[in-house]
Amino acid sequence: MSDGDEGAGQSAPSRRKDARRNKETLLGAAAAVFVTSGVDAPVRDIAAKAGVGLGTIYRHFPTRADLIIAVYRHQVDACADAGPALLATSASAHAALGRWIDLFVDFLVTKHGLAAVLQADNAGSEALHAYFLDRLVPVCAELLEAAAVAGEIRPDVDAYELMRGVGNLCFGADSDPRYDARRMVELLIAGLRPHR
Amino acid sequence: MSDGDEGAGQSAPSRRKDARRNKETLLGAAAAVFVTSGVDAPVRDIAAKAGVGLGTIYRHFPTRADLIIAVYRHQVDACADAGPALLATSASAHAALGRWIDLFVDFLVTKHGLAAVLQADNAGSEALHAYFLDRLVPVCAELLEAAAVAGEIRPDVDAYELMRGVGNLCFGADSDPRYDARRMVELLIAGLRPHR
DNA sequence: TGCAAAAACGGAACCACGTTCCGTATCGTT
DNA sequence: AACGATACGGAACGTGGTTCCGTTTTTGCA
Numbered sequence: 001m002s003d004g005d006e007g008a009g010q011s012a013p014s015r016r017k018d019a020r021r022n023k024e025t026l027l028g029a030a031a032a033v034f035v036t037s038g039v040d041a042p043v044r045d046i047a048a049k050a051g052v053g054l055g056t057i058y059r060h061f062p063t064r065a066d067l068i069i070a071v072y073r074h075q076v077d078a079c080a081d082a083g084p085a086l087l088a089t090s091a092s093a094h095a096a097l098g099r100w101i102d103l104f105v106d107f108l109v110t111k112h113g114l115a116a117v118l119q120a121d122n123a124g125s126e127a128l129h130a131y132f133l134d135r136l137v138p139v140c141a142e143l144l145e146a147a148a149v150a151g152e153i154r155p156d157v158d159a160y161e162l163m164r165g166v167g168n169l170c171f172g173a174d175s176d177p178r179y180d181a182r183r184m185v186e187l188l189i190a191g192l193r194p195h196r
Numbered sequence: 197m198s199d200g201d202e203g204a205g206q207s208a209p210s211r212r213k214d215a216r217r218n219k220e221t222l223l224g225a226a227a228a229v230f231v232t233s234g235v236d237a238p239v240r241d242i243a244a245k246a247g248v249g250l251g252t253i254y255r256h257f258p259t260r261a262d263l264i265i266a267v268y269r270h271q272v273d274a275c276a277d278a279g280p281a282l283l284a285t286s287a288s289a290h291a292a293l294g295r296w297i298d299l300f301v302d303f304l305v306t307k308h309g310l311a312a313v314l315q316a317d318n319a320g321s322e323a324l325h326a327y328f329l330d331r332l333v334p335v336c337a338e339l340l341e342a343a344a345v346a347g348e349i350r351p352d353v354d355a356y357e358l359m360r361g362v363g364n365l366c367f368g369a370d371s372d373p374r375y376d377a378r379r380m381v382e383l384l385i386a387g388l389r390p391h392r
Numbered sequence: 393t394g395c396a397a398a399a400a401c402g403g404a405a406c407c408a409c410g411t412t413c414c415g416t417a418t419c420g421t422t
Numbered sequence: 423a424a425c426g427a428t429a430c431g432g433a434a435c436g437t438g439g440t441t442c443c444g445t446t447t448t449t450g451c452a
Contacts, residue, residue, distance in 0.1 A: 016399055016448060042438060053402030058440065119312065121371045124439080157383075164372070165380035168364045175317050176360070184361035187353075188380070191387030212419060212428060238409065249431030254411065320410080 023060045025050045031071050038112035039068060065128040068117065076135050079103050083139035093146035094153060098189055100143055101166060104136065105185050108170040115170035137163055153192040162192075219256045221246045227267050234308035235264060261324040264313065272331050275299050279335035289342035290349060294385055296339055297362060300332065301381050304366040311366040333359055349388040358384075 029050035033041045043064055047054050061067035083100050090096035108115045117125055118132060141159035148155045166185055173181035225246035229237045239260055243250050257263040279296050286292035304311045313321055314328060337355035344351045362381055369377035 018448070019400060022400085043440085044438080047402090053400095054404095054440080055402055055442085056400075059400070062440095064439070113317070116315065116317070119368050121309070121312070121368050158374075160374055161376060161380065164368075164375045165365055165383070168367045168380075169361055171364045171367065172315050172317050172360075178354075178356055179360045180357060184357065184364075184384070187361070187387035188384045189387070190389075190391075191383035191385070193386075195386075214419075215429060218429085239411085240409080243431095250411080250433095251413085251431055252429075255429070258411095260410070 019060075022050075022052060022056055026052060026057060026060055026067070027070055030067055034068075034071060034111065039114045039117050043067075063124050063127065065117070065125040068114075068125075069128050069131050072111070072114070073131075075107055076132060079107055080135045080139050083143055087143060087146055092152060093143065093150045097143040097147050097153075100139070101185060101189060102182075104163075104166060105170060105182055108167060109173045109181055112174050115167055115173065118167050132167075133160065133163065147192075151194070154194050157192060162188075215256075218246075218248060218252055222248060222253060222256055222263070223266055226263050230264075230267060230307065235310045235313050239263075259320050259323065261313070261321040264310075264321075265324050265327050268307070268310070269327075271303055272328060275303055276331045276335050279339055283339060283342055288348060289339065289346045293339040293343050293349075296335070297381060297385060298378075300359075300362060301366060301378055304363060305369040305377055308370050311363055311369065314363050328363075329356065329359065343388075347390070350390050353388060358388075 030046045033046050033049050037045060043057060044054065047057050057067065061070060082103055086096040086100050087093065090099060118129055137159050140163050144157055144159050147153045165188060169184045169188065170181045173179060226242045229242050229245050233241060239250065239253060243253050253263065257266060278299055282292040282295050283289065286295060314325060333355050336359050340353055340355050343349045361384060365380045365384065366377045369375060
């Protein structure tokens with residue numbers, strides 16, 4: 001664990017020791033603040049929590065979105081990895097798809113405000129958007145393909161589009177007790193089935 | 197037309213003439229700016245386009261959201277009114293529902309960025325959110341009810357939830373050629389059908 | 393061990409936005 | 423024409439992301 005973008009090496013030999021320590025501190029503080037104040041907490045709050053200056057944050061994470069990516073990278077990767085596993089262990093491709101989407105939805109819904117930040121038109125969050133997509137769309141495509149060849153869903157569903165749709169459905173899922181994103185996603189997935 | 201919130205009277209006799217003229221100018225300018233720059237165009241741009249000071253905008257429309265409401269009130273009302281009409285003229289309640297949702301989606305997708313502003317958690321847009329919901333949810337509920345009694349959809353679908361879901365699916369529908377909100381909404385509506 | 397260059401740090405400063413405030417201009421009535 | 427009520431314009435404020443730069447800390451080398 002620790003750094004996460006210094007390639008395959010053991011612990012980023014090229015950086016100064018305090019810099020590495022600060023990066024860890026920052027990740028921890030950000031994660032904590034995200035939990036309590038949501039993903040769109042002010043950068044200043046995170047700096048304060050970490051006992052660090054603003055400059056330090058921006059040196060390690062060029063943009064807010066990069067910090068968010070760093071915080072959630074592990075979980076996104078875990079979700080991506082779960083795809084093939086589910087496909088191998090589930091009774092049907094359709095079941096695997098459903099379970100995988102559930103995983104994704106749980107992830108998004110749990111992170112206060114994450115879904116909103118995923119929007120493509122949010123300036124500065126292209127990196128975040130891109131990371132999620134790069135990592136998850138291929139997995140989704142694989143599951144869709146499997147379900148499609150099994151004849152369990154319509155054959156013309158695009159993985160990117162579905163991911164965006166599901167992500168969109170998760171907007172504001174917390175902060176509104178009358179809206180249950182999971183139910184809506186369930187309807188969307190139900191709509192995937194072939195026309196009778 | 198013209199004022200729109202002065203109750204039933206003819207043309208708001210209580211206001212000064214220049215004030216009324218400015219309100220019209222502002223509505224026109226806002227509509228124009230929304231078309232070219234999207235619904236989240238800066239208030240200053242609208243003031244500039246109207247050749248008016250910021251104070252003037254905020255006197256007529258206490259908040260950005262109020263201005264947006266004023267600009268789109270006619271169209272929201274038209275959509276609301278179309279509900280019963282469609283129910284009366286369509287072959288089935290399900291067909292009426294589908295067509296009405298299409299109307300709603302067209303409206304949202306056409307207005308650059310409107311769907312995003314509809315989010316409940318956008319501070320200051322409660323009024324906008326509330327107006328849309330007050331006006332459209334009852335209509336949607338009526339259509340859902342009709343389709344449900346006809347056995348054409350699941351009986352346990354909540355109108356509010358469905359409207360939010362559809363609204364959510366429309367986020368960023370422009371500005372992303374790879375995402376077709378209409379198709380996703382179609383899937384969602386398809387998912388409404390009873391389990392086989 | 394001492395020291396200078398390199399690497400990081402902190403946080404003031406900047407920009408963009410929504411919104412508020414208040415001195416000034418205009419209206420409409422007497 | 424004059425005066426009070428009504429509106430106006432835009433400077434100023436609060437908040438949030440991001441940049442910049444003078445200062446501090448670390449590290450490689452003598």
